[in-house]
Amino acid sequence: MADMIQILVLGLALGGVYALMGSGLSLVFGVMRIVNLAHPSLVMVGAYIAYWAFRLGGVDPMVILPVALVILAATGVLLYKLVFEREARSAKYSEMTVLLTFALAMVVEGALGTAFTNTQRVTSPDYATDAFFIGSVFIPKGQLYSGIVSLTIISALALFLKYSAFGNAIRATTQNRDAAELLGVNVNLVGLVSFAIGIGLAGAAGALVSFVFSFFPAKHWEWIAILMSLVVLGGMGSILGTVLAAFILSIVAAYVGFFFGATWSTLTFFVALFVVLLVRPQGLFGEKPELA
Amino acid sequence: MSALLQVSNVTAGYGDGPAILNGASVKVEPGKVHCIIGPNGAGKSTLLKAIVGMLRIREGDVTFKGESVKGLRPDQVLRKGICFVPQERALFPKMTVRENLRMGGYSMRDKVDLERRIDEIEARFPILKERRDQHAGTLSGGQQQTLSMARTMILRPEIVMLDEPSLGLAPKIVAEIFDIMRVMTEDGITILLVEQNALMGLKHADWGVVLDLGRTLFEGPGQEILNDPRIQELYLGGRKAA
Numbered sequence: 001m002a003d004m005i006q007i008l009v010l011g012l013a014l015g016g017v018y019a020l021m022g023s024g025l026s027l028v029f030g031v032m033r034i035v036n037l038a039h040p041s042l043v044m045v046g047a048y049i050a051y052w053a054f055r056l057g058g059v060d061p062m063v064i065l066p067v068a069l070v071i072l073a074a075t076g077v078l079l080y081k082l083v084f085e086r087e088a089r090s091a092k093y094s095e096m097t098v099l100l101t102f103a104l105a106m107v108v109e110g111a112l113g114t115a116f117t118n119t120q121r122v123t124s125p126d127y128a129t130d131a132f133f134i135g136s137v138f139i140p141k142g143q144l145y146s147g148i149v150s151l152t153i154i155s156a157l158a159l160f161l162k163y164s165a166f167g168n169a170i171r172a173t174t175q176n177r178d179a180a181e182l183l184g185v186n187v188n189l190v191g192l193v194s195f196a197i198g199i200g201l202a203g204a205a206g207a208l209v210s211f212v213f214s215f216f217p218a219k220h221w222e223w224i225a226i227l228m229s230l231v232v233l234g235g236m237g238s239i240l241g242t243v244l245a246a247f248i249l250s251i252v253a254a255y256v257g258f259f260f261g262a263t264w265s266t267l268t269f270f271v272a273l274f275v276v277l278l279v280r281p282q283g284l285f286g287e288k289p290e291l292a
Numbered sequence: 293m294s295a296l297l298q299v300s301n302v303t304a305g306y307g308d309g310p311a312i313l314n315g316a317s318v319k320v321e322p323g324k325v326h327c328i329i330g331p332n333g334a335g336k337s338t339l340l341k342a343i344v345g346m347l348r349i350r351e352g353d354v355t356f357k358g359e360s361v362k363g364l365r366p367d368q369v370l371r372k373g374i375c376f377v378p379q380e381r382a383l384f385p386k387m388t389v390r391e392n393l394r395m396g397g398y399s400m401r402d403k404v405d406l407e408r409r410i411d412e413i414e415a416r417f418p419i420l421k422e423r424r425d426q427h428a429g430t431l432s433g434g435q436q437q438t439l440s441m442a443r444t445m446i447l448r449p450e451i452v453m454l455d456e457p458s459l460g461l462a463p464k465i466v467a468e469i470f471d472i473m474r475v476m477t478e479d480g481i482t483i484l485l486v487e488q489n490a491l492m493g494l495k496h497a498d499w500g501v502v503l504d505l506g507r508t509l510f511e512g513p514g515q516e517i518l519n520d521p522r523i524q525e526l527y528l529g530g531r532k533a534a
């Protein structure tokens with residue numbers, strides 16, 4: 001029984017970071033219909049920023065997190081202006097962004113590999129290897145902190161989307177772009193800001209990932225499949241759905257890992273991806289896909 | 293009476309495609325309900341889209357209070373005082389009724405005033421107050437149409453253009469929709485309406501405009517057009533009924 005609770009705790013603790021990575025991806029898809037395969041490669045950039053800030057300056061990854069967020073958000077603005085804005089009206093936009101972001105992921109991976117080699121890295125503040133104990137159940141501090149910070153950021157995002165005028169404009173654009181435009185929303189600005197927020201969240205997640213997992217430039221390929229499964233299970237474009245999916249799948253993966261061995265736990269995400277697409281393609285909170 | 297909105301010999305189409313409008317002209321006078329009718333493919337919806345700037349006008353002009361609005365973006369046309377409710381009702385299905393109303397005043401600077409105007413709208417349409425925290429997507433078709441129309445009133449526009457507001461609604465609900473239009477005109481709002489159901493549209497309109505093949509065929513008081521033999525011919529004659 002204690003084992004079962006222990007696994008639940010470990011799964012819960014990881015869910016937060018997954019949720020943070022997934023929500024950025026989901027936001028960008030929801031508003032812009034961009035399937036951003038480069039999202040985890042940009043998470044890696046955030047992780048390297050945190051790694052070097054810690055190694056060279058001894059700065060705590062959670063302190064550098066806002067910096068990573070801002071740097072990546074600025075990168076997002078640049079990418080949007082250079083790459084994604086011009087074709088936004090194209091009928092095949094989503095399909096095209098798959099190829100565009102695939103190429104972008106390879107460029108980012110190549111650049112990181114050239115700059116920092118393919119050595120495995122992990123940021124190692126004291127808490128990353130420490131734990132709290134509640135009876136016999138231990139909670140790794142690193143994972144706990146990353147989970148709390150992730151949920152704080154996601155809550156801030158949710159409050160912004162729900163209660164600010166611009167946040168409402170973002171949601172409106174996601175749900176009905178033409179209608180939002182007719183009501184005077186500058187949908188291009190909404191696209192730009194949401195893209196910047198989404199990429200900024202990748203940077204923030206990177207800072208947290210840097211002390212929760214070991215990483216190297218090509219690691220993002222492993223992440224993209226996991227993140228896609230979260231976004232699909234949650235319902236494409238639904239941030240609440242993505243967060244729930246992150247917790248469900250990371251808990252299931254933790255149990256799968258315990259019963260069948262760690263090799264099998266990643267499989268959870270792929271199986272979920274298959275099953276959701278076959279049984280309920282719209283996911284938990286998504287729209288039924290239109291036949292077009 | 294001078295025209296509030298004047299569409300003169302407008303030619304327009306989608307993208308680089310063929311022209312859907314071939315010199316359409318419509319004169320809109322203040323305070324009245326105008327109904328554009330015509331068979332399928334006559335260019336009725338296209339005309340409304342051209343007026344709000346969703347389509348580029350290739351030739352001709354659109355003037356609002358004597359000033360050209362040709363070439364303006366939809367949000368700029370909106371700020372001039374022309375609201376457009378497209379056929380698909382343009383709601384945000386996963387936002388609440390109140391949030392949808394709030395989006396109606398997105399272009400307003402004074403958010404306190406906006407909240408006050410939303411309260412006014414809620415007072416006039418009690419169903420919207422009752423359902424304020426419900427997602428718009430869960431409303432019935434008639435309630436969605438009511439919300440779409442009420443939402444335009446927040447900006448206190450001069451003209452509201454409605455593209456087939458009766459589409460897919462039961463007759464009893466359609467009658468309510470036309471009642472709302474009357475309420476709007478009492479508020480000094482001028483209505484420009486496109487209807488597939490010509491009989492019903494004309495019955496409620498002060499002025500009818502008959503469009504075919506992208507051109508204005510003829511116009512006149514709603515009742516007159518209703519009894520015009522040419523209408524019979526257009527809908528029941530050489531061409532199939534729409």
